[in-house]
Amino acid sequence: MTNNNRLSVWVVVFFTGLSLGWTQDAKREKRKVNHEFEMELEAEYRYFWDDAQFPGQEDHYPSLAIRPDYSMEWNDGYESINFTGFFRWDRDDERTHWDIRELYYQKAKGKWELSLGLKKIYWGVTESNHLVDVINQTDAVETFDGEEKLGQPMAQFSYITDKWGTFDFFYLPYHRKRTFPGDEGRLRFGTVINQDDLGYESGAEEWRQDVALRWKHYFGIFDIGLSHFYGTGREPLFVFDTFGNINAFYPVIHQTGLDLQITHDAFLWKLESIYRNADAQDFVAVVAGLEYTFSNIDGNGLDIGLLGEYLYDERDDLSLNALQNDVFFGSRLAFNDVQDTSILIGGIADLESSSKIFSLEASRRFGSNWRAEVEARIFSSIEDTELILSNFRQDSFLRFTISRFF
Amino acid sequence: MLAAAFVGTAVYAQSAEEKGLQIAKAAEKADEGFGSSIVELKMTLKNKNGQTSERFLTTRTLELTEDGDKSLIVFESPKDVKGTATLTYTHKVGADDQWLYLPSIKRVKRISSNNKSGPFVGSEFAYEDLSSQEVEKYAYKFLKEEGDLLVVEQDPVDPKSGYTRRVVTYNKGKGYRLEKIEFYDRKNALLKTLTYNDYKLYKNKFWRALTFNMVNHQSNKETLLKFSDYNFGAELAEEDFTEVALKRAGS
Numbered sequence: 001m002t003n004n005n006r007l008s009v010w011v012v013v014f015f016t017g018l019s020l021g022w023t024q025d026a027k028r029e030k031r032k033v034n035h036e037f038e039m040e041l042e043a044e045y046r047y048f049w050d051d052a053q054f055p056g057q058e059d060h061y062p063s064l065a066i067r068p069d070y071s072m073e074w075n076d077g078y079e080s081i082n083f084t085g086f087f088r089w090d091r092d093d094e095r096t097h098w099d100i101r102e103l104y105y106q107k108a109k110g111k112w113e114l115s116l117g118l119k120k121i122y123w124g125v126t127e128s129n130h131l132v133d134v135i136n137q138t139d140a141v142e143t144f145d146g147e148e149k150l151g152q153p154m155a156q157f158s159y160i161t162d163k164w165g166t167f168d169f170f171y172l173p174y175h176r177k178r179t180f181p182g183d184e185g186r187l188r189f190g191t192v193i194n195q196d197d198l199g200y201e202s203g204a205e206e207w208r209q210d211v212a213l214r215w216k217h218y219f220g221i222f223d224i225g226l227s228h229f230y231g232t233g234r235e236p237l238f239v240f241d242t243f244g245n246i247n248a249f250y251p252v253i254h255q256t257g258l259d260l261q262i263t264h265d266a267f268l269w270k271l272e273s274i275y276r277n278a279d280a281q282d283f284v285a286v287v288a289g290l291e292y293t294f295s296n297i298d299g300n301g302l303d304i305g306l307l308g309e310y311l312y313d314e315r316d317d318l319s320l321n322a323l324q325n326d327v328f329f330g331s332r333l334a335f336n337d338v339q340d341t342s343i344l345i346g347g348i349a350d351l352e353s354s355s356k357i358f359s360l361e362a363s364r365r366f367g368s369n370w371r372a373e374v375e376a377r378i379f380s381s382i383e384d385t386e387l388i389l390s391n392f393r394q395d396s397f398l399r400f401t402i403s404r405f406f
Numbered sequence: 407m408l409a410a411a412f413v414g415t416a417v418y419a420q421s422a423e424e425k426g427l428q429i430a431k432a433a434e435k436a437d438e439g440f441g442s443s444i445v446e447l448k449m450t451l452k453n454k455n456g457q458t459s460e461r462f463l464t465t466r467t468l469e470l471t472e473d474g475d476k477s478l479i480v481f482e483s484p485k486d487v488k489g490t491a492t493l494t495y496t497h498k499v500g501a502d503d504q505w506l507y508l509p510s511i512k513r514v515k516r517i518s519s520n521n522k523s524g525p526f527v528g529s530e531f532a533y534e535d536l537s538s539q540e541v542e543k544y545a546y547k548f549l550k551e552e553g554d555l556l557v558v559e560q561d562p563v564d565p566k567s568g569y570t571r572r573v574v575t576y577n578k579g580k581g582y583r584l585e586k587i588e589f590y591d592r593k594n595a596l597l598k599t600l601t602y603n604d605y606k607l608y609k610n611k612f613w614r615a616l617t618f619n620m621v622n623h624q625s626n627k628e629t630l631l632k633f634s635d636y637n638f639g640a641e642l643a644e645e646d647f648t649e650v651a652l653k654r655a656g657s
Contacts, residue, residue, distance in 0.1 A: 038485055071657070076640065082657055106654065110643070113650050122513040147511050158650050166650055216649065218503070223516045265501070266520040295521035296568070303524065338451055338459050338528040340487065368459060371486045405485035 033074040039406040040067040046399045048186050053394040056183040063090040067101075078108045084151075088142070094182030095141040101151045113158040118151035121170075123214065123227060125261040125270045126287040128309045128328035128348060132257030132272050134229045135212060137176040144187060144377055150176050165217025172210040175200075175232045175250065186395045191246060198236050199249045201279070208232050208252070225259040237280055251278040266293050270309070283314035289328070301336030307346065325351045339365045354381040355389055369406070375399040426546025426558045433582035434541050440612050442468045442642035446482075446634040451529050454626040459484075461527060466640075466655075467538075468647050474498050475538040476647040480655045481527075491656040493647060494519075496538035505649060507656040514649050523568025530598060530620040530629040532568055535589075544572075554579035570594045580605070583613035591624075598622050608638055 046061040065088040073080040084101040104117025121135040136149035155171040177195045181188040202208040210231020217224055233253040238246055255276045262269040268291040275284050289309025297304060307330040315324065330346025343362040350356070358378040365371050375398070382393035420428070449461040462482040469475055474496025481490045489509030496502050502519040522534040544560035551557070556576045562569055573588040584602050591597040602615035618631040645651065 038488065040486075077654075080657075106657075108651075108654060111645055113654065120512045122511055124513075125515070160645055160648050160650055162644075166648065218516070261516055263503075263516045263518055266518050268516070268518065293518060293521065296524035301525040301528070303521065336525050336528055338453070340528070365484060365486055368484045369486075403486065 033072060034077075036069075036071050036073075038069045040069075040403050041065075041406070042067070042401050042403040044399065044401045046186075046397050048395055048397045050394040050396055052186070053391070054188070054190055057186055057188075058091055058184055061091050061095075061186075063088060063095070065089075075107075080106050082106065092141070092182050092185035094179060094185055097139075097141065097179060099139065099150055101149075103151065111160045113156075113160075115154070115156040118153055119156065120149050120151065121154075121156070123225060123257070123259060124272050125223070125259045125268075126272045126289060126309055127270075127291070127307055127330070128289075128346070129272075129287045129311055131274045131285050131287055132225070132227055132259050134227070134234060134255055134257065134274075135170065135172070137178055137234045139179060141179045141181055141185065150179075152176065165215055168212075168214040168216070170212040170214075172212065172231060173207070175206040175208060175210070177206070177250070178234070178236060186397065187392055189246075189391045193246075193248065197248070200232060201249055201251045202232055206232075221263050223261045223263070225257075227255075227257040227259075229253070229255045229257075233276070233278065237278070239280070251280055253278045253281075266295065267291070281315070285311075285313040285315070287311050293332075296336075303332075303334040303336060305332035305334070306330075307332065311348075327351060350383075350386075353383040353386065355383050355386055356380040357389075369404060371403045371405070373399075373401045373403075375401075422548045423546060425548035426560075427541070429548065429556050429558050429576055429582070430541050430544070430546055430560075433576055433584075436581040436583075437612060438469075438471070440469055440609075440638060442466070442638070442640060442646075444637040444640050444642070445614075448632045449527075449529060450630040450632070452628040452630070461529075464655075466642060466646065468642050468644070474502070474540045476644075477538065478647055478652060478655055489656040491652055493649070493652040494537065495647075496540060498540045498542040502537060505652060507652045509656045512653065512657075514652060520566060522564065522566050530622045530625075530627055531631075534562075534567055534569075535600070535620070549573065555585065556582075568592065569597070581611065581613050583615070596623055606636075608636055612638070 042065040044063040044065065046063070048059050052059070065086070068085045070083045071080055081104070083103045085098070086101050087098040088096060090096050100118050102119050104115050104119045106113065106115045122133055123135070124130050124132045130146065136152045138146045139148040139150050140146065142148035152172060153174045157169045159167045161167070177198060179195055180193040183192050200206065200208070208231060212227065212229040212231070214225060214227040231252065232250050236248045237251045238248045240246055253276050255274055257274045258272070260271045270290065271288045273284070273286045287309055289307065291305055291307050293303055293305040295303045307328070309328040311326045311328060313324040326348050328346060328348045330344060333343040335341040341364040343360070345360045347356055347358045358380060360374070360376040363371060363373040378396045379389070379393050382389050384390055444464065444466050446462065446464050449463065450458050452458050461484065464480045464482060466478040467475055476496070477494050479492050481487050491507040493505045494502055504517050504519045506515050506517045508515065523532050525531070526533055526536055543563055545563060547559040549557040549559055554577050556578055558574050558576065560572045560574055568591065569589050570592055571590050574584060575586040576582045577585050583605060586602065587600045588596060589598040589600070598620055600618060600620045602618060604616040605613050606616055607613055614633070614636050616633045620629045622628070
């Protein structure tokens with residue numbers, strides 16, 4: 001929670017400044033303002049059917065989450081304030097957490113756009129791993145796939161050129177630490193990591209002023225992105241001493257990323273690659289693969305997509321996500337029906353060992369305001385030598401959620 | 407007089423194919439110069455038992471003359487997909503370019519425009535029914551004329567289309583606006599009928615139907631589109647049809 005308290009201070013200071021400037025502007029020009037408020041209430045139940053590996057861990061995790069969303073738009077939508085909040089209650093105290101996912105002011109004019117505040121940015125093209133996506137910290141207690149992110153304080157300036165694509169400049173004044181499951185939580189290491197135990201390489205700690213740049217363009221069937229990040233990394237670096245003790249900290253990194261997609265007929269060819277450089281670490285990682293969709297195969301809209309990706313990480317065993325030399329395969333079924341029913345099944349297999357992770361994600365809308373989801377992750381034949389994954393080998397789970405939208 | 411006589415002869419000598427193409431071009435020309443538009447629409451899906459469900463969308467269109475139009479569609483409801491948006495660059499020749507924005511993870515994904523015949527969000531409209539209607543996308547054959555109504559057969563050039571042909575009724579007296587389209591499936595059986603109603607004339611030139619009704623004769627399902635007033639005054643530019651704008655529209 002300490003992390004969040006610091007975050008609130010940041011938000012208050014920032015928006016007091018912003019609102020002073022903005023109120024005067026609003027007085028000058030009376031414009032039509034649109035307000036929208038929405039909210040999602042979610043009931044979740046996670047069940048881990050294998051006996052826990054570490055003391056304190058439970059089998060059943062009922063949980064509740066709320067996601068309020070407010071936006072205010074004026075100047076024909078070219079100016080807005082957007083807010084998305086988040087709160088979850090869970091049996092695991094560390095998974096009981098709140099966050100401001102987004103709270104930012106945005107202004108667009110002609111070829112440029114400016115965003116100030118907490119925001120979420122996504123970069124990349126692949127499905128099984130998100131290497132180049134480096135701006136936001138992962139909300140690691142929220143989901144296993146790492147796609148939930150914490151709101152990142154930033155100033156983002158985008159510039160659209162006629163012939164040279166789009167340039168994005170990021171100023172990132174504050175680093176947010178990753179959250180980890182507590183004593184009662186599953187999907188954790190043998191030693192419970194408290195996020196406050198992790199220090200920083202930089203003397204400025206979380207206030208190190210970081211920067212990032214991205215260029216994105218498309219030429220016919222090619223979509224290409226090049227990015228560079230310089231600052232405190234989002235991924236902590238784990239160093240194990242000879243006694244097996246873990247020393248973990250957030251290093252200052254340079255990361256250059258490339259993402260490329262070629263969209264040719266029903267084929268999507270994808271590549272993501274990064275080169276990360278820090279004092280204690282220097283490595284390359286790659287994800288490459290393809291997606292092919294057989295569309296409307298039954299004449300009723302059923303699409304079947306096939307996915308295959310290869311994952312490589314030079315860090316080998318120390319790769320935090322354990323995807324060092326693996327193959328991902330999967331299939332996406334989209335029914336394109338009134339309820340938007342979809343199913344994604346997949347598996348990741350380690351090419352050097354027997355370790356495999358299987359997954360299933362399915363969702364369907366009921367009526368116009370309800371949505372149900374099922375997720376399953378199965379850790380299969382995880383080898384003892386897996387530094388990271390061996391901690392999760394008893395953590396196969398089923399997850400059900402029902403959401404009501406207001 | 408001589409010129410008029412010459413034109414008259416030319417029309418007389420026209421084949422059904424040439425006349426069909428000429429009508430399609432006349433319809434395109436009649437709608438030229440709208441610049442850009444913004445419209446909100448309500449889509450009502452009705453199954454064969456009469457049960458309905460609704461979607462609300464906003465569509466922005468930018469007219470381009472050298473290549474096909476650009477469009478940006480944003481979902482306002484159902485609420486679980488609110489903010490989902492697509493950006494499409496239509497091309498007169500070749501596959502369209504299309505990007506999808508997923509608001510939950512803020513991701514923009516380039517998607518294949520290969521899936522033309524599939525249903526758009528569970529409706530009776532296929533993707534190809536809603537994309538910009540460029541003259542180059544069909545081969546034409548004039549069928550008949552009944553007063554102001556001109557009936558033309560259109561055969562899709564793209565083999566991935568879900569139709570063998572469409573039979574389109576234009577209204578010559580009302581700026582070549584569309585009155586009806588009949589869609590024939592790959593087996594050449596009548597699949598769907600789209601009728602355009604509640605026409606409104608904008609800027610004394612541009613006809614816009616405020617109601618579309620698509621009936622599927624094979625499944626007995628129906629989709630109704632009800633449009634709000636069109637806004638032709640927003641003066642949208644190329645920048646409003648970029649990935650940056652796509653993300654902004656869906657946020």
